[in-house]
Amino acid sequence: ASKPQPVVAANWKCNGTVAALTELLAVFNDAKVDHDVQCVVAPAFVHFGLVQAQLKNTKFAISAQNCIAKSGAFTGEVSIALLKDLGLKWVILGHSERRQYYGETNDVVASKVHACVGAGLIVIACIGETLKEREDGRTAAVVIGQLAAIAKTIRVNDWEQVVVAYEPVWAIGTGKVATPEQAQEVHHIIRQWMASNVGAEVASKLRILYGGSVTAANADTLYRCADINGFLVGGASLKPEFTKIIAATK
Numbered sequence: 001a002s003k004p005q006p007v008v009a010a011n012w013k014c015n016g017t018v019a020a021l022t023e024l025l026a027v028f029n030d031a032k033v034d035h036d037v038q039c040v041v042a043p044a045f046v047h048f049g050l051v052q053a054q055l056k057n058t059k060f061a062i063s064a065q066n067c068i069a070k071s072g073a074f075t076g077e078v079s080i081a082l083l084k085d086l087g088l089k090w091v092i093l094g095h096s097e098r099r100q101y102y103g104e105t106n107d108v109v110a111s112k113v114h115a116c117v118g119a120g121l122i123v124i125a126c127i128g129e130t131l132k133e134r135e136d137g138r139t140a141a142v143v144i145g146q147l148a149a150i151a152k153t154i155r156v157n158d159w160e161q162v163v164v165a166y167e168p169v170w171a172i173g174t175g176k177v178a179t180p181e182q183a184q185e186v187h188h189i190i191r192q193w194m195a196s197n198v199g200a201e202v203a204s205k206l207r208i209l210y211g212g213s214v215t216a217a218n219a220d221t222l223y224r225c226a227d228i229n230g231f232l233v234g235g236a237s238l239k240p241e242f243t244k245i246i247a248a249t250k
């Protein structure tokens, strides 16, 4: 079976200056992307205006790195309605840094996914185990627990608006990329669970991204794995090499 359209997403996290991002966006604009791929850039909220003004490459969409469901008296937050008002369609939810540092539990993440897909956004839902969980032999249980919490709150048709990112926490920002075998094993578990619990067609169409120390040097090999449909990239997404990671999905 052929793979679904790949997604390659840049998670800039809390990084970047106006000067550096302007240079990087010029590189993204010049990148010749001649295959069917959805590229995504997720800047910090304060850089949305900059990216909206400067990103001209039509292969790219702009994404938030997080949001909350409702507008109102929530100082320091950004809601779905605020994103939609800017014309944004994508949001990353449940990143391990949100889970670790901001107390986002499986239930919090699931309710955000529910609200965002209900509002018509496309969600990159992040799941992944810690090193301790992997060493304890609990990788599958943890990842499926995170996935099941999300699946419980959305309808079968809503999966068209969801991309799953498998990001082992021990591989994020560490330079310790998962081997293709380690990544493929978990991606396959995710797709199998989806087939058994949501539906065969949804499972085969679902884009499952790998994230965790992806670089131009390892992206080709990872993308050859049957169940890897693209990448969520942190560190390397702040460099011109991000365009090579996009090219690896050709």
Ligand code: PEP
Residues within 6 Å of the ligand: 011, 167, 171, 172, 173, 174, 175, 211, 212, 213, 214, 232, 233, 234, 235, 236
């Ligand atoms: C991430 O934070 O989503 C990520 C994968 O980071 P890095 O590529 O830097 O490991």
